[in-house]
Amino acid sequence: MRRVFLSIAFLLICAPAYGNTITAEHLEHFEKEDKYVATGNVHIVRDGAVVTAEKAVLYNKTGDTELIGNVVYEDETVIINTEKANLNIDKQTGTMDNALIFVKERAYRVVSKDAKVLGLQAQRKQAHYWVYGEKVAKLGEDRFHAERATITTCNSDPCLRPEELRVKRYLGAPAQVVQASSPAWTIEGSEVDVTVGDKMTAQNTTLKAGGKTPFFYSPYFSAALGKDRQTGFLMPKIGTSSLKGFLYSQPFYWAIDDNKDATVQVDYMSKLGFGKSVQYRYLDFNGQGEWNAYHLYDKEKKQHYEEYRGYSDIVFTPDIKAYADIQYVNHRDFYQRLGTTPYATTQRFLQS
Template sequence: MSPRWRALLAVAVLLAASQAVHAQQQPPSAPTPAPEARPQTPVTVPAPGGDVTVLADRLEEIGPDRVLVATGNVEVSRGSTRLVADRVEMNRLTGDTVATGRVILYDAGGRLTGERLEYNLRTGTGVLHGGEVQSDPYYRITGERFERRGESIYHVLGGALTTCSAEPPEWSIHFGSADADLETGVFGRSASFWVRNLPLIPWFPFFAAALGRDRQTGFLFPRVGHSATRGYQAEVPFYWAISDSQDLTVALTEYTKRGTGLTENYRYSLSAENHGQIQGFYVRE
C-alpha cells in the first residue's frame, strides 16, 4: 500500500468523520413498527409530563413503596415513547423503573434494544445497558451504555456507528464516547475507522454524522474496496444539494494500481418531462 494511498485514506476518514451526512442515493429502510397494543385493561400511573400507561399479562403491586410489578409482554407508553419488555418494576412514588428481558424502547425516530433499562418516569432519564439503536432511515449505533438525557438524546459509551446490517459490517466507526440526537445527528470522540474486523485508521480525535432524512450538503462516508484490476481503492464523495430540483456528487478516488480518479454525477428534475443526469469519470494513471 503506497504512502499516497495511506494519506488519502486518512484524509477521507477525517473529512467524512467531521461532516458526514447520509448518502442520498441509498433508499431508506422502513422503520420497524411497534407491536400492536393488546386488549388487556391498562393501569395508568400519573407522572409529570403525562400519564404512563402499563399493559402486561400479569400486574401486581407489592411493598410499602407501591412497587408495580408487570410481567409477560409488558408495554409501557407515554406520549411518543414506548417501552416493551418481559418484566418491568415501577416505583409509583419515585418513578424509578427497571426493565429486563428483551428490552425495546421506541423513542422518536429510533428503536433501541438492550439487556436492561433503568429509567425514571418523572425525569425522562435513564440508562440502557448493552444496547443498539436503529435510527431512521438506516443508521445503526451500538454501545456498552446509553445514557438517556432527554427525548431522543443520548450519551453513548464504548460504541460503534455504521449503516451496514451485516456482521461484521463492511465499515464502521468505533468511538470511546458520543452524543447522539436520534432526530438530527451524532458527534463522537476518540474514534477509529474499521473495515470489517480491520482497524484501518487506529485513532482520530472526533467525527460527526447526520442521522436525519433531509438532503444536506457535505462529505459522505468514505468507501473502501478492492478489485483485481484497480487494486485497493479509497473514495471520498462530496454531495451538493444545489436546489430542490438539482444535486451533484463528486468523488475523488485513489487506486493503488491505476492512480487517482475523479467521478461526477449531476442530477436534475425540473419537471415531469424535463429530468435526467450527467455522469463523468476521469483517472490519471
C-alpha cells in the same frame, strides 16, 4: 402498604389518558407509590413505546422505569437492545449499559413548489444505521450520547435485520449470541452524539474494515444522517473486490441552495488507483437536470477512464418542453472495469 400479587399472566389497563398496558408472569402493585414490579416475560406498552424485559419496576405517575434482563425498547424511530436500563418512557430519556441501537429506515415524500408546477414529486429515504455504546444516554425522542461507541450503516446480508436484533448482538457487544459475520466497516469513537434525522458527530474516531482492521484515525468526525439537506461529509463506503481490491469511497455533499446541490467523491481502489467524481443537480420552474463526470487513471492498464453523462428537462411553456440525455465514455470497457454506478448515491432530494 397494600400489595396486589398475581402469579399468572396479567393484563392491566391503566388510566385512559395514557392508554397503557403491562403484561407479566408475576405482577405486584404498590398503591402508595403507584409502583408496579413485574417479573417474567414483561411487556409494557406506554405512549407509543413498547418495552420487553425479564424484570421491570415502573412508577406509573412519573414514567420512570427500571429494566433488567434482555431489555428491548422500541418506538417509531429506534429499536434498542440492552441488558439493563433506567428509562423515563414518558420523556423518552434514560441511561443504558452495553446498548445496541438500531435506527430505522424512514421514507419522506418531497413535493416542492417547482415540482408541483412540473408535475413531479420525489421520495427520499433516511437509511438505517446501528450504534453500539458501552454507556448510552437517551437525551430525548431522537438524541443519543454514547461512550466508547461504534457506528455503521452496514446494509448487507451479514448484518442483522431488525427482527434479529431482539435475540442477537454485534459490533463487538458482549452478548449471549454473537453474530458470525462482522459488518464491512465501522467507525469507533470515544464519544458519539447522534441526532436522528440530523447528524452524527464523534471524537477520537477510528475507521475499521471488517469491524477489526483500523486504517484511518481522526480526532473528530461528523456526518449528515437526516432528511434535511446539509453540507458536509457523508458516510464512507468500504468494500473489496477481486478486480478493484480494497475500496474506500468518501463523498462530500454541498447543499448549494434550496434547489441545487452537488456531490464530490474520491474513490481509492488499491489495484486501480484513485477515482474522482462530480454530480450536479438542479430543480426549478424551467426544468430539472442532473450531470455527472467521472475520471480514473488505471495504474494497471496505464490509461485514463472517463465518463460524462446527464440529462436536462427544459420547460418553455406548459405545452412546450425539451429533453436532453447525454452519455459518453472514452473506453468501451469502462463499465466492465469500473461498474455501472461509480457515483455517490446521496439520497437527498431538491426542494424549494
